[in-house]
Amino acid sequence: xxxxxxxxxxxxxxxxxxxxxxxxxxxxxxxxxxxxxxxxxxxxxxxxxxxxxxxxxxxxxxxxxxxxxxxxxxxxxxxxxxxxxxxxxxxxxxxxxxxxxxxxxxxxxxxxxxxxxxxxxxxxxxxxxxxxxxxxxxxxxxxxxxxxxxxxxxxxxxxxxxxxxxxxxxxxxxxxxxxxxxxxxxxxxxxxxxxxxxxxxxxxxxxxxxxxxxxxxxxxxxxxxxxxxxxxxxxxxxxxxxxxxxxxxxxxxxxxxxxxxxxxxxxxxxxxxxxxxxxxxxxxxxxxxxxxxxxxxxxxxxxxxxxxxxxxxxxxxxxxxxxxxxxxxxxxxxxxxxxxxxxxxxxxxxxxxxxxxxxxxxxxxxx
Ligand code: KG4
Ligand code: ZN
Numbered sequence: 001x002x003x004x005x006x007x008x009x010x011x012x013x014x015x016x017x018x019x020x021x022x023x024x025x026x027x028x029x030x031x032x033x034x035x036x037x038x039x040x041x042x043x044x045x046x047x048x049x050x051x052x053x054x055x056x057x058x059x060x061x062x063x064x065x066x067x068x069x070x071x072x073x074x075x076x077x078x079x080x081x082x083x084x085x086x087x088x089x090x091x092x093x094x095x096x097x098x099x100x101x102x103x104x105x106x107x108x109x110x111x112x113x114x115x116x117x118x119x120x121x122x123x124x125x126x127x128x129x130x131x132x133x134x135x136x137x138x139x140x141x142x143x144x145x146x147x148x149x150x151x152x153x154x155x156x157x158x159x160x161x162x163x164x165x166x167x168x169x170x171x172x173x174x175x176x177x178x179x180x181x182x183x184x185x186x187x188x189x190x191x192x193x194x195x196x197x198x199x200x201x202x203x204x205x206x207x208x209x210x211x212x213x214x215x216x217x218x219x220x221x222x223x224x225x226x227x228x229x230x231x232x233x234x235x236x237x238x239x240x241x242x243x244x245x246x247x248x249x250x251x252x253x254x255x256x257x258x259x260x261x262x263x264x265x266x267x268x269x270x271x272x273x274x275x276x277x278x279x280x281x282x283x284x285x286x287x288x289x290x291x292x293x294x295x296x297x298x299x300x301x302x303x304x305x306x307x308x309x310x311x312x313x314x315x316x317x318x319x320x321x322x323x324x325x326x327x328x329x330x331x332x333x334x335x336x337x338x339x340x341x342x343x344x345x346x347x348x349x350x351x352x353x354x355x356x357x358x359x360x361x362x363x364x365x366x367x
Contacts, residue, residue, distance in 0.1 A: 018091045020343060021079065021115075022336025023072075025108030026100025026128045027169070028052075028059045030071040031332035032079035034090070038340030039139045039154055043082035044333040047071045054209045058199065065103035072111045079332070087119045094339025097125030098356035099170065105355035113351055124339050125349045125356075127364035128330075129171055130181075132299040133164050134338035135331075136321040158321050159294040165284045166361075167308075168300030169195035172240050173361065174284065176291055180341050185362045186287055187238030194276055194302045197242040201249055201272050205265045215269045216305055222266030224274035227252055231279050238287055245275050273307060281311045288318050295319045304328035 017036045024031040028049040034042040049067050053059050080086060095112035098105060109125070116123035139154050164175040172189040192200065195212055202211025207218060229248050232241040249272050256263055280302075288296055296318045302308065304325045312320055327333065 018340055018343065019083075019085065019089060020336040020339040021076070021087075021090050021093045022131075022332035022334070022339055023076070023093065023095040023108045023112045024128070024131070024330060024332040024335045025068045025072065025104050025111075026096045026098070027104060027330060028064050028067075029330040030068050030075050030108075031330060031335075032072075032076040033332035033336050034079055034083040034085065035138065035333055035336035035340065038134070038337045039137055039157075041138055041140075041333045042085070043079045044331060045075050045079045045082065046331050047075050050210055057203055057209050059101070061101045061103055064101060065107055068104055068107035072107055076111070076115070087115060087121070090119070090121055092116075092122040092124055092339060092343050094124045094126050094335050094342070096128045096131065096335055097353065098128065098359035100128055100355075100357060102355060102357045105357060109353070109355050113353075117351060122343065122348050123351070123353070124342050124347050125353045126335055126338050126342060127359055127361055128335075129166050129168075129173065129300075129361040130183075130364055131334040131338045132166050132168065133175070133177070133297060134341065135299055135323040135327050135334035136164075136297040137341075138323070138327065138333055138337050140324045140327060158297055159319075161291065161293050162295045162297055163284065163288045163291060163293040163318075164297040164299065165280065165303075166300045167194045167280060167298070167302035169193060169199065171300065172242075172280075174238050174240075174287055175361065176287075176293070177297075181345060183361060185360075186291075187240065189240045189242065190234075191241050191243040192246060194240070194242060194280060195300070197246055197276060198273075198302065200246060201269070204250060204253060205263070205268055207265075207269075212302060212305060215273055216307065218266045218269035219273045219307065220270075222264070222268070222270030224270040226264065226267035227271035229271050229275040231275055231282075233279065233282070238283065240279060240283065242276065245272065273305070277305070277308045277311050280308060281315055284312075285316060285318075288316075293318065295321060297321045299323060299328065301329045 030047040033044040174186040176184040199211035207214035
């Protein structure tokens with residue numbers, strides 16, 4: 001989309017800052033953020049419900065939507081306060097339209113509609129996965145201090161064509177990005193998402209929710225070579241599969257339980273984590289080579305994994321864009337950042353817009 005690139009360049013050259021409020025409630029984080037020109041984070045508030053859901057061992061949808069209702073307006077108010085602006089200083093409101101939990105999405109959508117209607121602001125419904133991608137455009141240094149530093153230079157933008165790996169609780173997607181808002185899906189998971197596999201194995205090994213950080217912590221005390229778990233390479237395609245790995249870990253646990261009460265949980269966690277990482281890194285680098293991309297973006301909750309980040313840094317000959325850890329998991333800055341690129345490309349939605357709980361990224365690309 002050269003047109004979008006041109007509009008972005010023009011906008012940066014003119015001195016008019018465009019400020020977008022992002023609203024994100026697709027799962028169990030209630031989040032609001034204000035981002036200027038798609039890159040500068042003026043505020044970023046995330047109210048996590050993780051503690052609330054830990055007792056259920058996973059996200060309880062009904063509890064999630066009730067909690068969003070309680071938290072959404074205080075979170076938005078705090079985002080405005082931290083950015084030192086009011087609703088009337090905004091140019092638009094971007095809200096996650098999907099994919100996500102229907103009841104949770106509706107809360108953010110209705111809040112955004114109410115504010116947009118009340119203040120006469122343009123409203124934009126955006127795709128959550130696309131938001132994860134646009135976290136790569138955010139300038140992360142000194143996140144909220146950036147407002148104080150007017151002359152601060154922005155870090156370089158990701159260069160097209162680029163390859164993006166989105167690894168979250170619900171998705172594992174390999175995307176070729178030709179330009180702004182222009183995607184080609186190469187492949188994705190055929191069964192469990194990478195984050196889902198982390199969460200399920202964590203539960204199997206008796207670790208607390210959320211599973212990814214628990215597995216990461218246990219892995220540091222374990223030997224990744226202790227168990228030789230399978231890697232599904234699916235060589236002729238760019239898809240992923242983690243169900244065979246999950247079954248292999250389950251089978252090993254059952255076998256070990258027959259001979260001892262004390263499971264080597266750290267070794268199991270480390271060996272599982274390494275199997276997931278080998279495939280994610282191996283396939284991404286292979287695709288980057290095949291499609292001759294300039295750079296790679298890694299995004300989504302699992303990109304917070306330290307061992308995954310390290311392996312990419314060690315193995316990748318391509319420049320990498322991996323958000324800082326706190327920006328990998330769900331947040332609204334990525335929604336506001338994406339909102340800017342869609343706003344300047346001309347997207348405007350109407351108040352009868354509904355949520356799209358199963359909205360694939362591929363269907364979000366056209367305006
Ligand atoms: O992007 P995200 O916050 O929500 C979705 O859009 O799904 O991703 C959440 C997922 C969870 O499955 C969680 O276990 C995983 O990201 N995750 C991690 C780590 N931190 C979060 N997985 C592995 N290592 C981590 N450090
Ligand atoms: Zn997410």
